[in-house]
Amino acid sequence: MENAHHRVLVVGGGNGGISVAARLRNAGVHDIAIVEPREEHLYKPLFSHVAGGTARASITVRPQRDVMPKGVTWIQDAVTAVQPETNAVVLDSGDRLTYDQLIVCPGIQLDWDRVPGLVEAMQTPVAASHYEFDLAQKASALLRDLTRGTVVFTQPDGTASCAGAAQKPMYQACDYWRATGVLGDIRVVMVVPTETAFLPPFDRELERKIDEYGIELRTRSVVLRVDADAQEVVLGGPDGPEHLHYDVLNVEPPQSAPDWLKASTLTAPRATGGFVEVDPETLRHPRFPNVWSLGDAAGTTNSKCGGALRKQTWVVAKNVARVLRGKEPTARYDGYAVCPFTVSRSTVVWAEFDDTGAQKPTIPFFRRMYRESRLSWIFDRHILPWVYWNLILTGRV
Structure with missing residues (x-):
């Protein structure tokens, strides 16, 4: 070669x-x-479902050779x-x-070493992430088995892949804890670097769920360091450093x-x-x-x-x-992006937006598609994976 x-x-x-x-x-x-x-191809959008306990890890992976287009050389x-x-x-x-x-x-690239102590924390039994295959399965067990204590979910500052996905397993876990009667004994903290939960067109829907679950939202905040031995995360926010003990830590790592x-x-x-x-x-x-x-x-x-x-x-x-x-x-990209927020174990807030943060629905006359919906959940959890393996990877849609 x-x-x-x-x-x-x-x-x-x-x-x-x-x-x-x-x-x-x-x-x-x-x-x-x-x-x-890599020898395996991963459907990463389902990782948050794996961590949230609504999908098996096995359905997110297939052999790389099976998805290679015919007539294309794989090096x-x-x-x-x-x-x-x-x-x-x-x-x-x-x-x-x-x-x-x-x-x-x-x-x-996932830059785990950019936050002091984060690598060490991932090696302990109480910290995980839904941004890697093995750690998503670990997160699923941790969130499922938690019955009391403090759980911290974090989103990094700077550019990240589907940054809002940091919140997805949190909502699913809260819905599960509420169903099993332990949500009142669990303190849930969400750390985001932004001014609000996500973007103005969708904040109202997300904040309604945050209030419903009793989640403590830390805006304009980032993780400064993690003490794995003490199970403590140090946050940097508008009011200065905050030391927060955790019983479970789920992290979206810094990226570049x-x-x-x-x-x-x-x-x-x-x-x-x-x-x-x-x-x-x-x-x-x-x-x-x-x-x-x-x-x-x-x-x-x-x-x-x-x-x-x-x-x-x-x-x-x-x-x-x-x-x-x-x-x-002659073809032009219009800045479109989408983030399906799984705000429970059966509903999704379908956030579609452009590169200015303005709402950009696929169906222009259906601007209320961003409202919490069971239909959006079915599309995100069941239909999209089939579309991905059978239509997207084959270049048909």
Whole structure:
């Protein structure tokens, strides 16, 4: 494989990479390769359901080979460097790949070590996270078995993948504790860096559930450090540091672009997070016109989430296919994002919004779709997973 060349090289075999490659194949593009080291493909939107006790972990994972589009080459290796000046990518094996068009979508990096004591806390029996497969299962058992004490849920400051998902297992757990008669004996604290629970168009619905469950919401607050031995988290907020003992801690870790991406020339000068510089509409790199990026690794203006990927993969596939035919890109991404808040074990608040935070419903005349709904739960928990495995990853929607 040394010095192999491909017409289209895709970095990352997650939702974005598989979907955009499938769309390109459906458009008749040949000689596509995906670089992805993992042997398993994960449907991460269900991780919060796993932690909340409403989904089995086994249904979130499939073999990577089973989701690879037909006719696409899978290079099972990891990228260590990208060199857009010479149209090359360097792999962990030492191989060097060249390309005509490069699509960068390796996802986001979980920076556990950015919060002192967080790594050590995850190794204890009382701390978990629904942002990793194994830890989501751990969180499920912890939340299920808790009958009294203090549980703390945290959302990090800065850019994160579906940041609002920090709240999802919390609401499901509260609904379970209420049903089993122990909610009154459990103190629930939610830590968010924002001014409100989420975004103004949806805050009223979320705050109603927060009040209903008796959750203590800490806004404009972040985790400064964790003392795993003492089971204590130190928060930084508008009133100064707060030391909070926990019996269970569920964390959404700080996040950033992969280290190899931060070190590349694809990032914008003086940009934070190390994400790929792109035109926010065409998703094309402004300095390297044969480089594209989408998903969590792209320096777009939208909220990072799986719902945004569906539209982004369509835009990139359309534009790359046109460029390969010698035409200019015409498809545009509109900044759409979505966060289905599981506010109980049977209802969802369906939050759709654009890159300004304004409501952007898929059905324009149905602007009340954001209200708590059983139908939205069925769609999020049961229909969307089927759509993901059978339609999204095959490039059909």
